Amino acid sequence: MPPTIPKSFLKGFVPTLNNRGFMAEHPDEISTEFVAFAAGCGQRVLDIGCAYGVATLPALARGAWITACDMEQGHLDILMEKAPPAHRARLECRAASLPEVDFAPQAFGAILCARLLHFLRGADVEASVLKMFDWLVPGGKLFLVADTPYTGLWKSHAPVYEEKKRRGDPWPGFIDRFQDFLPPGVASAGQPEFLNPLDPDILDRVCKGAGFAVEKAIFMDGSVAGSGAAKPAKAHAGVIALKQA
Secondary structure (H helix, E strand, O other), rough: OOOOOOOEEOOOOOEEEOOOOOOOOOOOOOHHHHHHHHHHHHEEEEOOOOOOOOOOHHHHOOOOOOOEEEOOOHHHHHHHOOOOOOHHHHHEEEOOOOOOOEEEEOOEEEEEEEOHHOOOOOHHHHHHHHHHHHHEEEEEEEEEEEOOOOHHHHHHHHHHHHHHHHHHOOOOOOOOOOOOOOOOOOOOOOOOOOOOOOHHHHHHHHHHOOEEEEEEEEEEOOOOOOOOOOOOOEEEEEEEEEOOO
């Protein structure tokens, strides 16, 4: 039997099993565009950092062939259990994490990496996006979502981020001691050692540096369609980038 999804205490979001944040219960704007593209691109697609499948399951429902990758095997077990039996032949699951994971060159027509990159150091963000460029077919698209300095327990750090960005720091949102932002009484065990909140400019720069043509680079608020929960403006950064043929 797969593990049980933890009970949510934040409307519209579900805690992960590994204490690495939350999965939204409904796809955000960028993830929704991935689902639509995945359904029609005619290639296998990748959802990396898929959690319980908020984007994987809708893509499957629309006919996509999809590889779901997550560092937590329990998430994948739950995802496979949730997938309708008729769709499971089109679903491949792999337990692995960035930046170590690798796939064959030109294996995918589209890649979604949602709310994962801000858990990586800057050099690993760049290395991961370079890998994604290699994994995509020419004409394939990359869909990225990352948490920004304006949301979460770390939003009080936003003025520091803004000042560092004015000074030209390439990773101005980086927090080297995430534990300092945990509320009293919250255990630090399993929590990230550091956090690297990103913004659209950073994602745009990293994608262009890897060879992509950026089609969209935006801030998104943290609201989730259908949840009724209002979240901070500029809570997430989103990018859609094309590997040109």
